[in-house]
Amino acid sequence: MLSKILPLLFGILLLIGAFSSLLMGETPGTFGTFNAFKKDFFVAFGDPNSWRINKNILECTGTPNGYICTKKSYSNYILTVEFRFPKQAGNTGILNYISGRHQIWPKCVEVQGHYTDLAKIFPMGGLIGPRNDGDDSIRVAARKPHTEWNKLEITSNKGVLSAKLNNIFIGKSGPYKVRKGPIGFQSEGAPVHFRKILIEEL
Numbered sequence: 001m002l003s004k005i006l007p008l009l010f011g012i013l014l015l016i017g018a019f020s021s022l023l024m025g026e027t028p029g030t031f032g033t034f035n036a037f038k039k040d041f042f043v044a045f046g047d048p049n050s051w052r053i054n055k056n057i058l059e060c061t062g063t064p065n066g067y068i069c070t071k072k073s074y075s076n077y078i079l080t081v082e083f084r085f086p087k088q089a090g091n092t093g094i095l096n097y098i099s100g101r102h103q104i105w106p107k108c109v110e111v112q113g114h115y116t117d118l119a120k121i122f123p124m125g126g127l128i129g130p131r132n133d134g135d136d137s138i139r140v141a142a143r144k145p146h147t148e149w150n151k152l153e154i155t156s157n158k159g160v161l162s163a164k165l166n167n168i169f170i171g172k173s174g175p176y177k178v179r180k181g182p183i184g185f186q187s188e189g190a191p192v193h194f195r196k197i198l199i200e201e202l
Contacts, residue, residue, distance in 0.1 A: 002035035044069045044102040049186050052179040060092075060187045065104050067095060069184035076202040077156050079183060082149040083194045089115035090190020094154060095182040096161060100125070106184070109176055111163050113186065115146045119163040119170035124191050127178060134163075134171035144167035149195070157202065 017047055037053055048068015052059050092113035092173060102108040107125035112118060122131035142165040144150050153164040159175035185194060 015125075017070075022146050027137045031198045040072070041068045041070055043067075044098075044106075044184065045104060046187055056195065058185075058197075060185075060192050060194070062090060062187055062190040062192060064187070065189070067184040067188045069095065069098055069107075069182040069199040070199075071182070073181050074085055074199060074201065075156065075180040076158065077154075078198075078200045078202065079154045080196065080198045081150060081185075081194055082151045082196045083113060083192055084120075084149050084188055085115060085146040085192055089189045089190050091186070091187065091194060092114070092150060092190075092192045093186045095184030095186065096154065097159075097176065098155060098184050099127075099178050103117055107178070108181065108184065109161055109173075109178070110151065110186075111152060111161065113152070113192075115143070118150065121161050121163055121171055121173040122198060126177070129176045132171035132173035138168060139165060139170060142166050142170070151196075 037058070043051060044067055046064055050061045050063065050066065051068060058059070079094065081094065094111045094113060095106065095108040096111065098106050098108045103125070107127045107128065109121065109123050109129070112120040112122070120133045123129040130132045144166065151166050153167070155162045156195065159177070159179035160172060161171045161174055161176075162172040
Protein backbone atom coordinates (compact mmCIF):
# COMPACT_ATOMS: atom_id res chain seq x y z
CA MET A 1 0.00 0.00 0.00
CA LEU A 2 1.35 3.35 -0.99
CA SER A 3 1.81 5.90 1.74
CA LYS A 4 1.73 9.65 1.44
CA ILE A 5 4.55 11.56 3.00
CA LEU A 6 3.72 15.08 4.01
CA PRO A 7 6.62 16.79 5.69
CA LEU A 8 5.67 20.14 7.14
CA LEU A 9 9.08 21.48 8.03
CA PHE A 10 9.73 24.94 9.31
CA GLY A 11 12.38 24.99 7.05
CA ILE A 12 9.77 23.27 5.03
CA LEU A 13 9.40 20.64 2.40
CA LEU A 14 5.92 19.50 1.56
CA LEU A 15 6.25 15.99 0.16
CA ILE A 16 3.26 14.05 -1.12
CA GLY A 17 3.85 10.50 -2.29
CA ALA A 18 7.30 10.28 -3.90
CA PHE A 19 8.19 13.93 -3.50
CA SER A 20 5.55 15.10 -5.95
CA SER A 21 4.93 18.53 -4.42
CA LEU A 22 7.44 21.00 -3.01
CA LEU A 23 6.37 23.91 -0.84
CA MET A 24 8.98 26.63 -0.79
CA GLY A 25 9.40 29.97 0.88
CA GLU A 26 11.97 32.51 -0.18
CA THR A 27 14.61 29.83 -0.74
CA PRO A 28 14.17 26.19 -1.78
CA GLY A 29 13.14 23.96 1.09
CA THR A 30 12.26 26.75 3.52
CA PHE A 31 9.15 28.65 4.52
CA GLY A 32 10.97 31.93 4.71
CA THR A 33 7.87 33.82 5.77
CA PHE A 34 4.84 33.34 7.96
CA ASN A 35 2.65 33.74 4.87
CA ALA A 36 4.25 30.63 3.39
CA PHE A 37 3.68 28.78 6.65
CA LYS A 38 -0.01 29.71 6.51
CA LYS A 39 -0.48 27.61 3.37
CA ASP A 40 -0.68 24.56 5.63
CA PHE A 41 -1.49 25.96 9.10
CA PHE A 42 -3.76 28.58 10.61
CA VAL A 43 -4.08 30.16 14.04
CA ALA A 44 -7.23 28.43 15.26
CA PHE A 45 -7.42 30.24 18.60
CA GLY A 46 -5.35 32.97 20.24
CA ASP A 47 -3.25 35.83 18.87
CA PRO A 48 -1.61 35.44 15.44
CA ASN A 49 1.14 37.75 16.66
CA SER A 50 2.19 35.04 19.13
CA TRP A 51 3.68 33.08 16.23
CA ARG A 52 6.48 33.82 13.79
CA ILE A 53 9.02 32.10 11.56
CA ASN A 54 12.65 32.90 12.42
CA LYS A 55 15.46 31.16 10.54
CA ASN A 56 13.27 28.17 9.70
CA ILE A 57 12.09 27.78 13.30
CA LEU A 58 8.48 28.33 14.35
CA GLU A 59 8.66 30.53 17.44
CA CYS A 60 5.78 31.04 19.86
CA THR A 61 5.68 33.58 22.70
CA GLY A 62 3.46 31.30 24.80
CA THR A 63 0.89 34.03 25.48
CA PRO A 64 -2.00 34.19 25.25
CA ASN A 65 -3.11 30.57 25.38
CA GLY A 66 -4.08 29.25 21.98
CA TYR A 67 -3.00 26.93 19.21
CA ILE A 68 -2.26 26.62 15.54
CA CYS A 69 -3.48 23.65 13.57
CA THR A 70 -3.22 22.05 10.17
CA LYS A 71 -5.79 22.94 7.55
CA LYS A 72 -5.95 19.27 6.62
CA SER A 73 -7.41 16.48 8.78
CA TYR A 74 -5.37 13.36 9.50
CA SER A 75 -6.32 9.87 10.66
CA ASN A 76 -3.51 7.31 10.46
CA TYR A 77 -0.08 8.90 10.56
CA ILE A 78 3.35 9.23 12.11
CA LEU A 79 4.13 12.74 13.32
CA THR A 80 7.59 13.83 14.40
CA VAL A 81 8.48 17.25 15.77
CA GLU A 82 11.40 18.77 17.62
CA PHE A 83 10.79 21.50 20.20
CA ARG A 84 12.57 23.41 22.95
CA PHE A 85 11.86 26.00 25.61
CA PRO A 86 14.39 28.84 25.14
CA LYS A 87 13.79 30.29 28.62
CA GLN A 88 12.07 28.46 31.48
CA ALA A 89 10.92 24.85 31.26
CA GLY A 90 7.37 25.35 30.08
CA ASN A 91 4.25 23.83 28.63
CA THR A 92 3.03 22.97 25.16
CA GLY A 93 1.36 19.98 23.55
CA ILE A 94 0.41 18.26 20.33
CA LEU A 95 -3.36 18.14 19.80
CA ASN A 96 -4.57 15.14 17.80
CA TYR A 97 -8.01 14.51 16.26
CA ILE A 98 -9.23 18.08 16.87
CA SER A 99 -13.02 18.18 16.49
CA GLY A 100 -15.89 20.54 17.22
CA ARG A 101 -15.48 24.27 17.57
CA HIS A 102 -12.17 25.95 18.22
CA GLN A 103 -11.83 26.99 21.86
CA ILE A 104 -9.50 26.72 24.87
CA TRP A 105 -9.18 23.79 24.78
CA PRO A 106 -10.75 21.91 21.84
CA LYS A 107 -12.06 18.38 21.91
CA CYS A 108 -8.99 16.32 21.05
CA VAL A 109 -6.36 13.93 22.38
CA GLU A 110 -3.23 15.64 23.62
CA VAL A 111 0.28 14.27 23.66
CA GLN A 112 1.76 16.35 26.42
CA GLY A 113 4.64 18.73 25.81
CA HIS A 114 4.85 20.03 29.38
CA TYR A 115 8.50 19.50 30.24
CA THR A 116 7.91 17.46 33.39
CA ASP A 117 5.11 15.40 31.78
CA LEU A 118 6.46 14.84 28.28
CA ALA A 119 4.58 12.33 26.10
CA LYS A 120 1.66 11.67 28.45
CA ILE A 121 -1.46 10.94 26.37
CA PHE A 122 -4.95 12.00 27.42
CA PRO A 123 -8.29 13.26 26.06
CA MET A 124 -9.33 16.86 26.70
CA GLY A 125 -11.98 19.43 25.84
CA GLY A 126 -14.77 17.11 26.93
CA LEU A 127 -13.63 14.10 24.93
CA ILE A 128 -14.08 10.90 26.91
CA GLY A 129 -11.51 8.12 26.66
CA PRO A 130 -8.49 6.45 28.22
CA ARG A 131 -5.19 8.05 29.17
CA ASN A 132 -1.65 6.79 29.58
CA ASP A 133 0.90 8.68 31.69
CA GLY A 134 3.80 6.37 30.95
CA ASP A 135 6.66 5.69 33.35
CA ASP A 136 8.26 8.77 34.95
CA SER A 137 11.64 7.09 35.30
CA ILE A 138 11.74 6.30 31.57
CA ARG A 139 10.56 9.84 30.73
CA VAL A 140 13.27 11.48 32.86
CA ALA A 141 15.95 9.27 31.34
CA ALA A 142 14.76 10.02 27.80
CA ARG A 143 14.37 13.78 27.96
CA LYS A 144 17.08 16.33 27.25
CA PRO A 145 17.47 19.68 29.04
CA HIS A 146 14.57 21.99 28.20
CA THR A 147 16.75 24.42 26.21
CA GLU A 148 17.86 21.60 23.89
CA TRP A 149 15.79 20.06 21.10
CA ASN A 150 13.56 17.24 22.34
CA LYS A 151 11.85 15.08 19.73
CA LEU A 152 8.35 13.65 19.97
CA GLU A 153 7.21 10.89 17.64
CA ILE A 154 3.46 10.23 17.65
CA THR A 155 1.86 7.33 15.80
CA SER A 156 -1.89 7.28 15.14
CA ASN A 157 -3.35 3.94 14.05
CA LYS A 158 -7.13 3.43 14.01
CA GLY A 159 -7.70 5.75 16.95
CA VAL A 160 -4.79 4.46 19.03
CA LEU A 161 -1.98 6.93 19.80
CA SER A 162 1.52 5.96 20.85
CA ALA A 163 4.34 8.32 21.79
CA LYS A 164 8.13 8.20 21.77
CA LEU A 165 10.42 10.78 23.36
CA ASN A 166 13.84 11.04 21.72
CA ASN A 167 13.26 7.60 20.18
CA ILE A 168 12.32 6.02 23.55
CA PHE A 169 8.82 4.53 23.81
CA ILE A 170 6.79 6.23 26.56
CA GLY A 171 3.23 4.95 26.17
CA LYS A 172 0.16 4.08 24.12
CA SER A 173 -3.51 5.00 24.62
CA GLY A 174 -6.83 4.36 22.90
CA PRO A 175 -8.73 3.57 20.85
CA TYR A 176 -10.67 6.84 20.84
CA LYS A 177 -14.08 7.41 19.27
CA VAL A 178 -12.71 10.44 17.42
CA ARG A 179 -10.07 9.15 15.04
CA LYS A 180 -9.56 11.94 12.54
CA GLY A 181 -9.01 15.68 12.62
CA PRO A 182 -6.52 18.51 12.28
CA ILE A 183 -3.30 18.42 14.30
CA GLY A 184 -2.54 21.36 16.60
CA PHE A 185 0.44 22.85 18.42
CA GLN A 186 -0.15 24.72 21.68
CA SER A 187 0.76 28.13 22.96
CA GLU A 188 0.47 27.72 26.71
CA GLY A 189 2.30 30.08 29.03
CA ALA A 190 5.98 29.93 28.04
CA PRO A 191 8.02 30.65 24.92
CA VAL A 192 8.48 27.53 22.80
CA HIS A 193 10.18 26.78 19.50
CA PHE A 194 9.27 24.07 16.97
CA ARG A 195 11.16 22.69 13.99
CA LYS A 196 11.29 19.67 11.68
CA ILE A 197 7.60 18.83 11.71
CA LEU A 198 6.99 15.75 9.63
CA ILE A 199 3.62 14.08 9.07
CA GLU A 200 3.70 10.74 7.27
CA GLU A 201 0.27 9.41 6.35
CA LEU A 202 -0.08 5.65 6.70
